Amino acid sequence: MNAPTTPPAGGGTSGERGAWGWFAPSDGEGPKRPARQAPTGSGAESADESPEPPPPPGCRWRPLAYERGPYEPQDHPGQYGLQDHPGQHGLQDHPGQEGLQTHTSQHGQQDHPGQYAQPGHPHQGEQREHQRAPEPPDGPPHSPPGGRPAARPQGGWEAPAGPACEAPDRRPASPATPSPDTLLIRRTLAEIEPIADKVTSYFYALLFLQAPGLRALFPAAMDTQRDRLFKALLTAARHADDTATLSAYLSDLGRSHRKYGTEAAHYPAVGESLIGALSRHATATWCEETQAAWVRAYTAISQIMIDAAAEDERTSPAWWHAEIVSHESRTQDVAVVTVRPDQPYPFVAGQYAAVETPWWPRVWRNYSFSCAPRDDGLLSFHIKAVPAGWVSRALVHRAGLGDVIRLGPPNGSMTVDHTTDNGMLCLGGGTGIAPIKALVEDVARHGRSRPVEVFYGARHDDDLYDIDTMLRLQKAHAWLSVRPVVSHGPTLGLSGQLPQVIRKYGPWTAFDAFLSGPPGMIRSGVDTLVGIGIPSHRIRHDSIDDLTASATS
Numbered sequence: 241m242n243a244p245t246t247p248p249a250g251g252g253t254s255g256e257r258g259a260w261g262w263f264a265p266s267d268g269e270g271p272k273r274p275a276r277q278a279p280t281g282s283g284a285e286s287a288d289e290s291p292e293p294p295p296p297p298g299c300r301w302r303p304l305a306y307e308r309g310p311y312e313p314q315d316h317p318g319q320y321g322l323q324d325h326p327g328q329h330g331l332q333d334h335p336g337q338e339g340l341q342t343h344t345s346q347h348g349q350q351d352h353p354g355q356y357a358q359p360g361h362p363h364q365g366e367q368r369e370h371q372r373a374p375e376p377p378d379g380p381p382h383s384p385p386g387g388r389p390a391a392r393p394q395g396g397w398e399a400p401a402g403p404a405c406e407a408p409d410r411r412p413a414s415p416a417t418p419s420p421d422t423l424l425i426r427r428t429l430a431e432i433e434p435i436a437d438k439v440t441s442y443f444y445a446l447l448f449l450q451a452p453g454l455r456a457l458f459p460a461a462m463d464t465q466r467d468r469l470f471k472a473l474l475t476a477a478r479h480a481d482d483t484a485t486l487s488a489y490l491s492d493l494g495r496s497h498r499k500y501g502t503e504a505a506h507y508p509a510v511g512e513s514l515i516g517a518l519s520r521h522a523t524a525t526w527c528e529e530t531q532a533a534w535v536r537a538y539t540a541i542s543q544i545m546i547d548a549a550a551e552d553e554r555t556s557p558a559w560w561h562a563e564i565v566s567h568e569s570r571t572q573d574v575a576v577v578t579v580r581p582d583q584p585y586p587f588v589a590g591q592y593a594a595v596e597t598p599w600w601p602r603v604w605r606n607y608s609f610s611c612a613p614r615d616d617g618l619l620s621f622h623i624k625a626v627p628a629g630w631v632s633r634a635l636v637h638r639a640g641l642g643d644v645i646r647l648g649p650p651n652g653s654m655t656v657d658h659t660t661d662n663g664m665l666c667l668g669g670g671t672g673i674a675p676i677k678a679l680v681e682d683v684a685r686h687g688r689s690r691p692v693e694v695f696y697g698a699r700h701d702d703d704l705y706d707i708d709t710m711l712r713l714q715k716a717h718a719w720l721s722v723r724p725v726v727s728h729g730p731t732l733g734l735s736g737q738l739p740q741v742i743r744k745y746g747p748w749t750a751f752d753a754f755l756s757g758p759p760g761m762i763r764s765g766v767d768t769l770v771g772i773g774i775p776s777h778r779i780r781h782d783s784i785d786d787l788t789a790s791a792t793s
Contacts, residue, residue, distance in 0.1 A: 419480070420533070421533035421536060421537060422478075422480050422481050422533075424525075424529060424530045424533040424534075425477050425478065425480065425530075425533055425534060425537060426478065427525040427530070428518055428522045428525050428526065428530060429474060429477075429478060430525075431521075431522045432518065432521055432522050435521060438521065439517050439518070439520075439521045440470045440471075440517075442517045442520060442521065443470050443513050443514060443516075443517035444470075444513075446512070446513040446516045446517060447509060447510060447513040450509050450512060450513060451509035454506060454509060457500055457501055457502070457506075457602070458602065459600075459601075459602045459603045469510075470514075470517075472493065473510075473514055473538070473541070475489075476489065476490055476541045477534065477537045477538070477541070480537045480540070480541075486541075486544070487544055490541055490544040490545050490548070491544055491545070491547075491548035492548075492651065493545055493548075494544065494545030494546060494547070494548035494549040494552075495548050495549055495552040495556075495649060496594070496648060496649060496651060497545070497549065498549050498552065498553065498558040498559075498649075499558045499559045499594065499596075499604070499648040499649070500602075500604075501558075502549070504546045504549075507542045507545075507546065511535075511538045511539075511542065514538060515531060515534060515535065515538075518534060519531065552649075556649060557583070559596075559646045559647060559649075560581045560583060560585055560646065560647045561581070561582040561645075561646055562580060562581040562582065562585075562619065562644065562645055562646070562647050563579060563580050563582075563642065563643070564577060564578070564579050564639055564640065564641055564642065564644070564645065565578055565579060565580050565618065565641065566578035566641070567639060567640055567641060569636075570622075570705035570706070571702065571703070571705050573624055573625040573636060574622065574624050574625075574636070574671065574705050575622075575623050575625075575635065575636045576620060576621070576622055576623075577623055577635055577639065578618050578619065578620045578621075579618070579619050579645065579647075580617065580618055581617065581619065581647065584617060585617065585619060585647065585650070586613075586650065587609060587613065587619075587650035588613075588650070588655045588682075589609065589612040589613070589655065589656065589675075589678040589679055589681060589682035590608075590609075590652065590653075590654040590655040590656065590675050590678060590679050590682070591608070591650045591651060591652040591654070591675075592606045592607060592608040592609065592650070592651055592652045592675070593606070593607065593609070593619075593647045593648055593649070593650055593651070594606050594648035594651075595607050595621070595631065595635070595645055595646070595647060595648075596631075596645065596646040596648075597631055597634045597635060597639065597645050598643070598644065598645070599630075599634045599638060600630045600631060600634060603630055603631055604631075604648065605631040605632065606651075607621040607622075607623060607674075608622075608672075608674050608675035609621065609650075609674070609675065609678050610622045610674035610675070610677055610678055611677070611678050611681060612678050612679075612681035612682040612685055619647075621635075622671040622673070622674035622706070623635045623636050624636070624670065624671045625637060653780070654675065654754060654756070654780040654781070655682075656679055656682050656683060656686075657752070658686050658688065660752075661688065661690045662690065662750060662751060662752045662778075663690060663691040663693065663748075663750055663752070664679070664690065664691070664693070664751060664752055664753075664754060665693050665695075665742070665748050665751040665752070665753045665769075665774075666679060666680075666692065666693065666753075666754045666755075667695050667738055667739070667742065667753070667754070667756070667761070667765055668694065668695070668696050668697065668756050669697040669698070669756070669758055670697070670698060670703065670757055670758060672755075672756030672757030672758070672761075673696050673706050673710070673756070674706075674756070675754075675756050676694060676696075676754065676756055677706065677709065677710065677713070679692075679754060680692060680694065680710075680713055680717075680720060681713075683719075684713075684716075684717055689718075689719045690719060691719055691721075691751075692717075692719055692720045692721070693721050693723075693751070694710065694720065694721065694722045694723065695723050695725055695734075695738055695741065695742055696710060696722060696723065696724050696725065697724075697725040697726075697727065697737075697738035697741075697757065697761070698724070698725075698726055698727070699726070699727050699729075700726060700728055700729045700731075701724075701726055701729065701730070701731050701732070701733075703726075704733075707724055710722045723741075723745075725738050725741050737764070738761055738765065739761065739765040739767070739768040739769075740764075740768065742768065742769075742772075743768065743772060746772065747772070747773070748772055748773065748774055749772075749773040749774060751774065751778075752778045752779075752780070753769050753774050753778060753779045753780070754780050754781070755769075755779070755780070755781035756781070765781070766779055766781060
């Protein structure tokens with residue numbers, strides 16, 4: 241199902257602040273850049289689309305020479321790369337407040353692919369090449385109008401002193417007013433929105449040119465992955481002023497990306513590629529002031545992610561190996577898969593985990609746990625094979641007893657609040673019944689009676705593959721009510737679309753709502769629940785973006 245940073249941890253593969261910054265190493269000698277060449281392959285826009293941008297109007301940008309001498313250590317490591325105090329640009333120094341209230345589920349897809357080899361621990365002979373990002377240009381930064389030194393230009397471009405774009409008013413903003421940096425960032429986002437696909441292609445072309453070793457972290461086929469990293473960066477930048485939400489969102493990303501083999505040394509190349517792609521295509525709004533705003537935002541973003549990963553590394557592995565101990569086919573395309581992790585796996589009912597199979601390395605998909613934590617430590621998932629779904633079809637039709645899969649860390653916040661006795665209205669469509677079942681078990685384990693109303697939806701009666709389990713739970717617990725809902729064909733239960741059927745029951749204003757299922761059901765379900773009086777902050781559901789992206793997973 242789906243949606244705290246701590247001080248940087250010393251050592252470890254997840255990185256520490258003293259090792260590398262977003263755009264530049266804090267000390268030591270950086271590698272030389274490879275000779276510049278035009279982007280080619282899946283990430284390139286076209287054969288004649290090279291990373292050498294023309295000067296944007298009013299900014300007089302000029303390309304920097306690609307070949308440079310060794311990078312000289314900075315007197316102040318945070319000056320051009322990671323800031324020593326991320327909070328100075330609008331982010332708190334020690335973020336960690338709860339934010340983002342969305343949740344990903346078994347229908348979701350991860351932002352980035354992973355691979356079997358952990359840094360320093362090759363798997364099955366695989367060795368990943370890690371390439372440090374190129375060093376920043378020599379010389380002092382230029383000072384934009386207003387007297388504030390601009391962050392050191394990145395992405396291979398230098399902003400010489402000269403005309404700059406009109407900067408927003410830099411007087412302190414009220415809590416409801418976007419900061420000057422956020423205004424500049426939003427202008428860029430508005431400009432590139434109509435050509436987002438083109439900018440994304442160029443971003444990846446730059447990334448794989450500057451850091452070829454990073455290509456191994458991504459799956460062979462980039463069709464479904466291609467825009468997710470870029471979109472995540474833009475989303476984070478757009479919400480730069482929302483400290484609590486941004487901190488929770490990025491900390492979660494930083495921890496979850498450990499399973500992909502992401503290291504602190506990888507962030508500079510991503511940052512340079514982001515700046516390079518934006519400066520190439522946002523020609524109407526790009527200038528020294530805009531670039532400085534993006535550098536500051538990216539610096540703060542990366543620091544939160546690096547610190548969260550480093551802190552998580554102290555207590556948790558990057559992934560768990562799990563052996564399949566039960567594989568039960570419920571329908572032609574649905575299986576209940578139970579696994580035994582190789583070490584204790586802490587999670588809460590309603591959460592999910594990213595799963596990677598040995599047949600599709602570096603391809604991860606999210607699946608919700610279909611049970612509350614068990615005394616024997618086993619974990620169960622409900623998997624539906626979808627057309628052309630690499631992971632789902634492998635788990636349903638190929639996996640068997642004794643096969644070993646990998647699990648990412650538990651994630652998601654669609655969980656039960658046991659400090660309240662509010663009723664629970666639960667809508668589960670298709671395999672979305674899996675986390676709903678886990679929530680019911682969680683309530684039963686805590687022993688506090690509260691009304692739990694479950695509406696279990698499917699297209700046909702035969703698709704209600706777990707109805708017997710849910711009816712047994714209803715028989716065992718007087719506080720539980722289970723109603724099957726079928727949208728097509730004859731049924732002994734309720735007929736109609738799941739969100740519309742719940743209008744006939746209630747009232748639900750005193751209930752907390754939980755939704756899990758296909759994207760269309762989530763959208764209409766949220767609209768229906770808000771329309772009948774349930775406040776939006778008491779509605780928890782799968783992340784619609786992730787559900788949509790996983791339609792073919």
